[in-house]
Every structure is written in structure tokens, then in C-alpha cells.
Amino acid sequence: MTELLFTNARLIDPEAEAPQPGALLIRGGEIAEVIAGPLEDGAFPGTERLDCGGACLAPGIVDLGVKVSEPGERHKESFRSAGRAAVAGGVTTMVTRPDTSPTIDTPEVLEFVSRRAREDSLARVRPMAALTKGREGREMTEIGFLMDAGAVAFTDGFRVVENTRVYARALTYARALGALVVGHVQEPGLSAAGVATAGKFASLRGLPHVSPMAERMGLDRDIALIEMTGASYHAGQVTTARALPPLERAKANGFDITAGISVHHLTLNEFDVADYRTFFKLTPPLRSEDDRMAAVEAVASGLIDVISSFHTPQDEESKRLPFEVAASGAVGLETLLPASLRLVHGGHLSLNRLFRALSRNPARRLGLPGGRLQAGAPADLVLFDEHAPFVLDRETLHSKSRNTPFDGARLQGKVRGTWVAGERVFG
Amino acid sequence: MTFRARHLLGIEPLGQDEIVALLDRAEIHANEMRDGVTPERRLAGLTQINMFFEASTRTQASFELAGKRLGADVMNMAMGSSSLKKGETLIDTALTLNAMRPDLIVVRHPHSGAVDLLAQKVNCAVLNAGDGRHEHPTQALLDALTIRRAKGRLHRLSIAICGDIAHSRVARSNLLLLGKMENRLRLVGPPTLMPPGISELGVEVFESMEEGLKGADVVMMLRLQKERMDGGYIPSEREYYHRYGLDAEKLAYAKDDAIVMHPGPMNRGVEIDGTIADDINRSVIQTQVEMGVAVRMAAMELLAENLKQANARGAEGIGA
Numbered sequence A: 001m002t003e004l005l006f007t008n009a010r011l012i013d014p015e016a017e018a019p020q021p022g023a024l025l026i027r028g029g030e031i032a033e034v035i036a037g038p039l040e041d042g043a044f045p046g047t048e049r050l051d052c053g054g055a056c057l058a059p060g061i062v063d064l065g066v067k068v069s070e071p072g073e074r075h076k077e078s079f080r081s082a083g084r085a086a087v088a089g090g091v092t093t094m095v096t097r098p099d100t101s102p103t104i105d106t107p108e109v110l111e112f113v114s115r116r117a118r119e120d121s122l123a124r125v126r127p128m129a130a131l132t133k134g135r136e137g138r139e140m141t142e143i144g145f146l147m148d149a150g151a152v153a154f155t156d157g158f159r160v161v162e163n164t165r166v167y168a169r170a171l172t173y174a175r176a177l178g179a180l181v182v183g184h185v186q187e188p189g190l191s192a193a194g195v196a197t198a199g200k201f202a203s204l205r206g207l208p209h210v211s212p213m214a215e216r217m218g219l220d221r222d223i224a225l226i227e228m229t230g231a232s233y234h235a236g237q238v239t240t241a242r243a244l245p246p247l248e249r250a251k252a253n254g255f256d257i258t259a260g261i262s263v264h265h266l267t268l269n270e271f272d273v274a275d276y277r278t279f280f281k282l283t284p285p286l287r288s289e290d291d292r293m294a295a296v297e298a299v300a301s302g303l304i305d306v307i308s309s310f311h312t313p314q315d316e317e318s319k320r321l322p323f324e325v326a327a328s329g330a331v332g333l334e335t336l337l338p339a340s341l342r343l344v345h346g347g348h349l350s351l352n353r354l355f356r357a358l359s360r361n362p363a364r365r366l367g368l369p370g371g372r373l374q375a376g377a378p379a380d381l382v383l384f385d386e387h388a389p390f391v392l393d394r395e396t397l398h399s400k401s402r403n404t405p406f407d408g409a410r411l412q413g414k415v416r417g418t419w420v421a422g423e424r425v426f427g
Numbered sequence B: 001m002t003f004r005a006r007h008l009l010g011i012e013p014l015g016q017d018e019i020v021a022l023l024d025r026a027e028i029h030a031n032e033m034r035d036g037v038t039p040e041r042r043l044a045g046l047t048q049i050n051m052f053f054e055a056s057t058r059t060q061a062s063f064e065l066a067g068k069r070l071g072a073d074v075m076n077m078a079m080g081s082s083s084l085k086k087g088e089t090l091i092d093t094a095l096t097l098n099a100m101r102p103d104l105i106v107v108r109h110p111h112s113g114a115v116d117l118l119a120q121k122v123n124c125a126v127l128n129a130g131d132g133r134h135e136h137p138t139q140a141l142l143d144a145l146t147i148r149r150a151k152g153r154l155h156r157l158s159i160a161i162c163g164d165i166a167h168s169r170v171a172r173s174n175l176l177l178l179g180k181m182e183n184r185l186r187l188v189g190p191p192t193l194m195p196p197g198i199s200e201l202g203v204e205v206f207e208s209m210e211e212g213l214k215g216a217d218v219v220m221m222l223r224l225q226k227e228r229m230d231g232g233y234i235p236s237e238r239e240y241y242h243r244y245g246l247d248a249e250k251l252a253y254a255k256d257d258a259i260v261m262h263p264g265p266m267n268r269g270v271e272i273d274g275t276i277a278d279d280i281n282r283s284v285i286q287t288q289v290e291m292g293v294a295v296r297m298a299a300m301e302l303l304a305e306n307l308k309q310a311n312a313r314g315a316e317g318i319g320a
Helices: A079-088 A107-120 A143-148 A164-177 A200-205 A213-229 A241-252 A263-267 A289-301 A336-345 A351-366 B016-035 B058-069 B090-099 B114-119 B137-151 B169-180 B209-213 B237-244 B274-278 B285-316
Strands: A003-011 A020-027 A030-036 A049-051 A056-059 A061-066 A091-096 A124-127 A180-183 A232-235 A257-262 A306-308 A381-391 A410-420 A423-426 B047-052 B073-078 B104-109 B125-131 B158-162 B184-188 B204-206 B218-221 B259-261
Touching (some): A061 A079, A061 A257, A079 A091, A079 A107, A079 A410, A079 A423, A091 A351, A091 A410, A143 A164, A164 A180, A164 A213, A241 A257, A257 A263, A257 A289, A257 A351, A263 A336, A289 A336, A306 A336, A306 A351, A336 A351, A336 A410, B016 B285, B058 B073, B058 B104, B090 B114, B125 B285, B137 B259, B169 B184
Parallel strands (some): A003 A049, A091 A124, B047 B104, B104 B125, B158 B184, B158 B218, B184 B204
Antiparallel strands (some): A003 A020, A056 A381, A381 A410, A410 A423
């Protein structure tokens, strides 16, 4: 049975409040023992050791909402390229989106995805399936069969189920099976055609805009439906200040609700679009600085539970268009950790809190065993140097698509090694 | 002479001195035209391509005439009917045209920012003839020249821009230019046609013509697009005319010598009363058209000079 002892590490246990110097033993794909403080002389004789040199050792990131463009658009991203990008960024589990072509809405397509993932991905893949067939918002998918085939959650991606009756039935059915539904919170009428957040910047640039209130209205509707149906619900991205009070009330009322946000909405704002830079075109659009700061505080307080990359590969052709018609989304698997470390370096968040949002909370929400630094947890680990500075060059990314908004950005935090089920897959 | 830019993509990057340089050059052309002087053929031997991805008769004719007066070889491309429909991207179209080695490209496009994108991919000078709701710089320059000639100055004027501000690139370029020249700007229109956050740009926003026009030196009306008229943004054409159409009664709130402007084409009886538009004591609408040719001559001439200098520097291996 393979054993490895990480020594001289800063252990980032999301359950703890602060990093703890110590050692960690993995055996047979699991964490066998966590040792706080210095090792006693002669402990673990004969065990292979890895001196971490004081670097941070944390549970691998569980990235909720990754788009791997298989099936349909393998030229944008395959399981092989996404897996390599993931482990290079310290992501050990990709929770994938079903907004592929065709949509992942039948057990047959899901099995194809699982097989491709098994064959090619260095990181674990836990797929989400569509909530409605073809993500068209008309009929619910075979939620039961899809769960049997391994779907960990149900979502129509960035589409809203507009017909509330259809949505209510799907939520009710999902509740009976204990399935988690991931919603996109936007009022579809108000947000139609909007590519920028309403405000001075969108007005100056002459871009079709959407009021930030559309997000609050979308969330309000979904909260009412949760109250009505009792479903388990995760709001994929809550990015505006005005949506936070209803989220807080819903949690206080004891509804089974959690919320996430993309790292881009925590580290960039609407002005980053500058002269129509389409790599900054995201869904929902980047927000005002006030909204960004409110979201950062909500992550720090735990009101927003999950930070993900919402990795969305797009090729150059679909981005080299006028802003209004260019494709939306950014790749993020490799930049999720260094970008979110900006919040730590900026004093907004502790490392341990950050890994609650990156690893523990998404794992817990999806019922996955990872996200912990405890004996018995899978040996999915990331070793990183939180301070190591670098300038990101998008050509060095492992993704097939390199549509990152962080090209040329100064970042801090380099991954030294990544382990999945005890196997070193990066570094 | 301080206008050194390679392209004219918008008013936003221009400084006061650049705006004044463009207007001064245009003024010379305007006076020459009035005096019947044939201009020097400063664009002789140069090729000007007009690419209009959105139909326009007036602006395209104005650019064409301006180029021809200065001796350029002018080619019009009706883009609506050609390559874009075949699935060619804007970038490919730009590269194809660039390979034909034009000197000046005049572009109008329905999407904001599209002209900037195209300008990144070509070696010649690009003039923005209107991109989406973003900018229409030559319109703002011709408006500025018209105001300067009528009022004798282009600063410390109270200027009301009225109507569909939200969808208007003319309004954006004008408020940028007139703001840079230190005027007092007032935007007047129904709140549904007012862009959000616009009051943060140092302009006053009014919902009634009576208040907005009070004491104005210049009343600039905007065209209301047909597709915005029915129910979507305003209840009806007639209610709009009643509340926001410029007639003698509303114009009376402005200064006695206030001038009336409109970028055309006008909807008489929707945003402006026909008798006001035709009143030679108040309306400068025909002057605007006349200044349009002069401003476009000036802009193309200056860009051509800058291009020539840039190429000369390039040939000598100086600079980038």
C-alpha cells in the first residue's frame, strides 16, 4: 500500500480557524493521519517523505460549475485538456455543467461523459445533469435515472426555467429524490439581451444593459419556490448587493439553500471591460465595485458558501467579435486559486475561510467525501506557495481555450503539487 | 496643429486642443465652400472606402462628397447585403479590405465597439461613422462647429439635448465633446429613454421640457426611432409629441436667441414641429448638414496627414 508523509507543511484545514504547521500521512488513496506540530524524532520510519518546505497543504479544490466542452465542442476543451488545467490549478474535482451539445439530459449521454472523464481526466469528474430536457424549460429530465447514473446535481446552466409551473414541479420531484437543484438567478425578461450591468459604464459604452435588480428578482422567485416545494437548492452565482438580504433571510428561515459566486465577480468589476475587451464578457455581467465588495464580505461571513471558476472555454473566433455578439464566459480552472488568493492577500479572507468556499462547502453541498483535511478523507490535496508571484501568460495555460481575463495580470500563489486519490497528478 | 491621432474612433480620447484643431480646419473648408473656392486636392491619389454595415443615406453621402472634394478615390461598399450575410466575420472583412491597401476607411456598424475592433486589424486610418449606441464623432464635431458659428463661442453655453438619449450615439458623442469644452449640459427626455447612471457624468437630467429648456442657448433634438414608438419605451407617438415634441410653446422656455438643432432625418410632428424646423431665425438644421461635409473633409485630411507622417517614420525606421 503506497504511503507518503508530507512534512514541514502549513496545514489548511477548512474546519480550523488558522493554518497549522504539521505533517500529513496518506495511505491507499486516503488521508491516514494528520499530525499537528513538529514530528517526533524517528516517527514513521521507512515511510516515503515529501518536505513541503513550509508551503500550504490544503484539500483539493472542488470546482462547482465547470464546462468541459465534451460532447460537441471538443476543439474548445476536452476532458484531457480540462483535467490537465484542473490539476495545474489545484482543482481535484470538477463538477461539470450539462450545457453541452447535445445537452446532458439523458442517462445515455451522462454515461458517455462519465466514460470519457474516466479515460482522459486527471482530475475527478462529478457531472451535473440538466433539470429540463434540452434545457428548454418545458419537461423535467429523468432525474431518478440520471442520479443512478451519477449526476450530483441538476441545473439548466445559465438558462432560467421561465415557466414557473414547470419549475415548481421539477423542484417538487427533485425534493422527493433528495436531488440538489442549481439555479441561475436572473429575471429573464429584464435581463434579456443585457451584456453589461446598468450604470454609468454601460451607458458610456452604449452597451445593452441589465439592472442588477434582475438578479434579486430571480433569487426572490426561486426562494418562494423553495418555500413552496421544500427542495434543496443552490444559487449558482449571487453577485449583487441587493440579492444578499433575501439570501440571508432565506437561510435564517431554515430553507435548504446555499449560494455560490465566480472568482471573477469577486476580483473584477464592470470597468475592467474597458474598451470592449470580450474576455471580460461574462454571465452574469461584471458588476459595480460596490457590488463586488458586498460579495467579498458575504463570502467572508459565509453567507455566500462557494467560490468557483465557472470555467467556460471559448475559442478565439467566438470572442473576436463586437462585444454585444461575442461569446460569454472565461476559463478559470488554472486561475481560480491565485485569483481567489487576492482576497487573502487583500486581508478580506483567511486562508482557512477561503478553503471552506473552495473545497469544503462545495463537497459538503454535493455530498462528496472530499474537502476535508481529516483521517478517512480522500487524499485529494493541493500543495501551494501562497506568496509566489508571477505574471500570467495565457499561452502557458493547459486549457485548449485561453480566454482568461487575467492575461498579463500580476498574481500570487503557485501550485507546487496536486494529488488525486493519493496519486501525484501535477508538479 | 495638434490633432495627431491615427484614427477618429470617438470623442472620448480627444483633448480640447485636438477638438479645436479639427474645428479650425473644418471652418476653413466651410468658408471656402461658401465662397465657391475649389479646395486643394489634398487626398488626391488616396483611396477612401465607405463601409456601411447599417443603411445610411445622409452620412454616407456626406463622407463621399467630402472625399471627392479633396480628390480621393471613393468606393462605397453596401455591407448589409454582402459578406456578413455569408458568415464572414468582421475581422475577416477588415483583413480583406486591408489587403486592398486603402488609405481611409469610413465605418458604420450596428454594434457598439465594432469600429474599434476593426481599427485594430488594419493599417490605414479608420473613421467611425457611428457604432451602435456608442459614438458618432463627426456628428458631434459638426454640431460643435455649427454652435460655434452661430453663438460665436463653444464654452459656457447652456445646451439641452432632448429625446431618446438612451439609444443615441449622437447624444453620447455630443455630451462628451460639449462637456470637454466646458458647457452646461442638460439632458431632457422620458425616463425610459434616459441611460442609467448618466447623471454621474456631470450632466443635469430633466423629465420635462419646460424645466429642461429653461434658459438654454442651444436646443438639440434627437430622432426618435420608429421601432421605439409603440408601447415599448413610450405610450404613443402623439403622447410623445405632446410632452417632448419641440413646438413654439416649449421653445419659448429657452433663451430668445436659442438655436434649434437636429441631426436628421427628422420626424416632423413627432420630436419637432415642422414650422420650428423650417424657421430660418431659429433652426440651424441646414447649416448642420453643410458643416457635416466641412468637418468630414477636415477629419479625413488630418488623418491622411498623420498617416503619411507615420508611414514616413516607419520607412525611416523611427518609432513604431
